[in-house]
Amino acid sequence: MPTGRITTAPALPPWMLLWLLGAAFSTPAAVQGWRQYFLDLTGGGAYGADVVATPSFGLLHLLALVQLVPSVVIAVGLCAVAFPQLRAMVVERRLRLTEQRRPVTAEIEDFLREHDANVEVRCNLARQDRLARIYPVGWRRARLAIFGPFVALWRRDRPAAQAVLLHEVAHLRTGDHLFLGLGSPFVALVNLWFPLLAVFGVLPVVAFALVKYPTAGELPAQLLLLLTLLPRTLLLPVAALWTAELSADRYVVDSGQGAGLLSALGAQDSGGNRYLRSLAHLSHPPRALRRWAIRGGSRQDVVLLASWPLLVLILLLVILMSAVPAWFLLGYSGPEVIEAGVRNSGAFLSDSARIWGPAALLLLIWPVAARPWTRWWAGRAASRPSMPGPVHASAALLVAMVLSTLLLLTS
Amino acid sequence: MNNSTAESDVLASWSERIAAQVASDEIDLVPDVLTAYIAGGAARRQLFSGPRADPGAFGAGLPLVMPYVIDALVHCYTVVRGLLGDPAVNSAIAIASLAVALRQSWKAESVRDGSATGTPAQPPQAADVPAADSEVAVRAADTVAALAARLAATPVIAGRAEAVAGEVLTVLATDPGGATRFLDVIAKSGT
Numbered sequence: 001m002p003t004g005r006i007t008t009a010p011a012l013p014p015w016m017l018l019w020l021l022g023a024a025f026s027t028p029a030a031v032q033g034w035r036q037y038f039l040d041l042t043g044g045g046a047y048g049a050d051v052v053a054t055p056s057f058g059l060l061h062l063l064a065l066v067q068l069v070p071s072v073v074i075a076v077g078l079c080a081v082a083f084p085q086l087r088a089m090v091v092e093r094r095l096r097l098t099e100q101r102r103p104v105t106a107e108i109e110d111f112l113r114e115h116d117a118n119v120e121v122r123c124n125l126a127r128q129d130r131l132a133r134i135y136p137v138g139w140r141r142a143r144l145a146i147f148g149p150f151v152a153l154w155r156r157d158r159p160a161a162q163a164v165l166l167h168e169v170a171h172l173r174t175g176d177h178l179f180l181g182l183g184s185p186f187v188a189l190v191n192l193w194f195p196l197l198a199v200f201g202v203l204p205v206v207a208f209a210l211v212k213y214p215t216a217g218e219l220p221a222q223l224l225l226l227l228t229l230l231p232r233t234l235l236l237p238v239a240a241l242w243t244a245e246l247s248a249d250r251y252v253v254d255s256g257q258g259a260g261l262l263s264a265l266g267a268q269d270s271g272g273n274r275y276l277r278s279l280a281h282l283s284h285p286p287r288a289l290r291r292w293a294i295r296g297g298s299r300q301d302v303v304l305l306a307s308w309p310l311l312v313l314i315l316l317l318v319i320l321m322s323a324v325p326a327w328f329l330l331g332y333s334g335p336e337v338i339e340a341g342v343r344n345s346g347a348f349l350s351d352s353a354r355i356w357g358p359a360a361l362l363l364l365i366w367p368v369a370a371r372p373w374t375r376w377w378a379g380r381a382a383s384r385p386s387m388p389g390p391v392h393a394s395a396a397l398l399v400a401m402v403l404s405t406l407l408l409l410t411s
Numbered sequence: 412m413n414n415s416t417a418e419s420d421v422l423a424s425w426s427e428r429i430a431a432q433v434a435s436d437e438i439d440l441v442p443d444v445l446t447a448y449i450a451g452g453a454a455r456r457q458l459f460s461g462p463r464a465d466p467g468a469f470g471a472g473l474p475l476v477m478p479y480v481i482d483a484l485v486h487c488y489t490v491v492r493g494l495l496g497d498p499a500v501n502s503a504i505a506i507a508s509l510a511v512a513l514r515q516s517w518k519a520e521s522v523r524d525g526s527a528t529g530t531p532a533q534p535p536q537a538a539d540v541p542a543a544d545s546e547v548a549v550r551a552a553d554t555v556a557a558l559a560a561r562l563a564a565t566p567v568i569a570g571r572a573e574a575v576a577g578e579v580l581t582v583l584a585t586d587p588g589g590a591t592r593f594l595d596v597i598a599k600s601g602t
Contacts, residue, residue: 125439125443126443126446126454127457128457128458128459128460129471130466130471130472131466131467131471132467133467148437148440148444150472151440152437152475155436155438156436164468164469167468248468264469265469284468
């Protein structure tokens with residue numbers, strides 16, 4: 001039975017949703033770009049039919065398919081957001097999750113009710129590759145999947161297990177459950193795209209160069225662009241996933257389970273190879289960063305709040321790092337490279353204002369907007385975020401000042 | 412009570428008794444573990460699946476011990492069944508002797524390897540039972556060694572394989588008749 005206790009609203013705005021809206025906003029331009037790209041590849045564009053017919057050119061079709069993966073996954077992800085019941089059905093079937101009435105699940109459900117968490121529990125206690133994860137069954141409804149190692153943790157280290165539950169529940173309170181958790185196409189994109197790009201992206205380009213095609217001299221520039229494609233495409237969504245995790249950690253601390261959270265973060269991983277562990281970092285921040293983020297303090301909080309919109313600057317840096325050598329390889333002179341760099345930086349900052357502009361505004365109003373936002377998702381009243389109001393205002397000001405100044409300087 | 416109910420009662424009772432001794436935090440889930448193991452195929456494979464690319468915010472936690480214990484019992488069925496099913500050990504005195512022999516056996520192994528963990532529970536009426544019969548002791552030691560060899564292959568138990576093997580057999584030795592029925596059921600479905 002709900003206790004009616006008031007919990008705090010999330011400290012960080014829903015950046016994942018903002019990124020997705022930005023991606024949706026740029027869809028028409030992306031579709032136009034893809035159309036031109038496929039015309040080029042099929043002989044209806046920049047290359048003649050004789051060039052397109054060569055076997056080495058055919059390899060580039062693989063590259064085109066790989067580059068299409070993010071767009072496809074974003075489209076699938078949007079469908080998953082639109083039809084969460086479908087995602088739940090797939091998740092429950094694939095992971096053999098069922099409703100179970102037994103003492104340990106009753107204890108877990110009691111704890112969730114005490115914390116006013118409106119989630120149902122589903123179990124597969126024979127599975128041992130996860131602890132507990134949330135997944136949506138509706139836009140504002142979620143279930144919590146419990147696996148064998150979590151029940152063992154529940155018996156062995158109760159505060160740590162409770163912190164894990166509260167962290168998962170926190171995702172529902174921000175609407176993040178629609179984007180992450182079990183069966184998330186966005187997390188799948190982050191995890192799958194790197195090997196896909198390496199095998200079907202880099203290899204065709206290298207093979208293309210090895211057959212000494214007449215235009216192969218342009219390939220080093222192409223390869224540079226390709227190698228930075230991953231950070232260029234994934235930086236903002238990965239950072240949005242990270243901030244959602246950091247926000248969930250803050251909720252655990254605000255709920256008085258900070259010690260349990262530290263214990264859960266301090267537990268040893270059950271192994272897995274180094275590659276799998278590094279992939280896990282793509283969707284979840286490193287534990288050292290998580291410990292830093294929950295420590296609190298005004299300066300840390302401002303950095304935490306402003307970091308996601310300010311990542312636009314890192315994105316700009318990555319783009320320039322790939323573009324500048326490419327321009328030199330294409331025969332640009334030094335002054336021409338500087339001129340192109342400044343011009344393109346201005347265009348990028350102006351284009352990305354659709355992300356950082358609303359982000360700064362959202363930061364400013366978040367102390368007020370967070371309460372109705374949480375009430376909408378959780379169906380329960382919440383108090384203001386635990387961070388003081390001026391912290392959000394400072395972060396908003398920092399983002400707006402830094403990025404608009406740079407925009408003015410480069411326009 | 413029909414056969415399948417009786418069978419599942421035997422399974423639940425023994426698996427919980429073993430879990431209470433070697434992995435007490437897994438008592439709640441050991442019936443699920445056993446059911447999945449016996450089902451075989453994908454259900455059994457998930458018991459031994461390592462962490463995936465996206466285990467979640469807190470990793471996959473510590474691996475479970477009981478799947479490996481059940482797997483070791485099935486793998487060493489002939490040896491363990493041979494010891495417990497021997498009419499020579501199926502008497503009150505022999506059971507007590509066996510329990511002592513098992514204790515001595517796995518404690519000696521653990522001390523030699525420096526892998527003893529914690530203070531094991533004392534066997535029932537340890538002070539009142541006669542010294543372990545030498546033949547029983549040798550066979551008990553061999554059985555512990557066989558079970559431990561299988562358990563040592565799994566990282567989660569590797570450092571305390573002898574201790575876990577000894578504790579498992581000590582539990583089974585409290586009722587060799589019932590334990591052989593348990594072993595027959597899991598071996599029949601689990602191979």
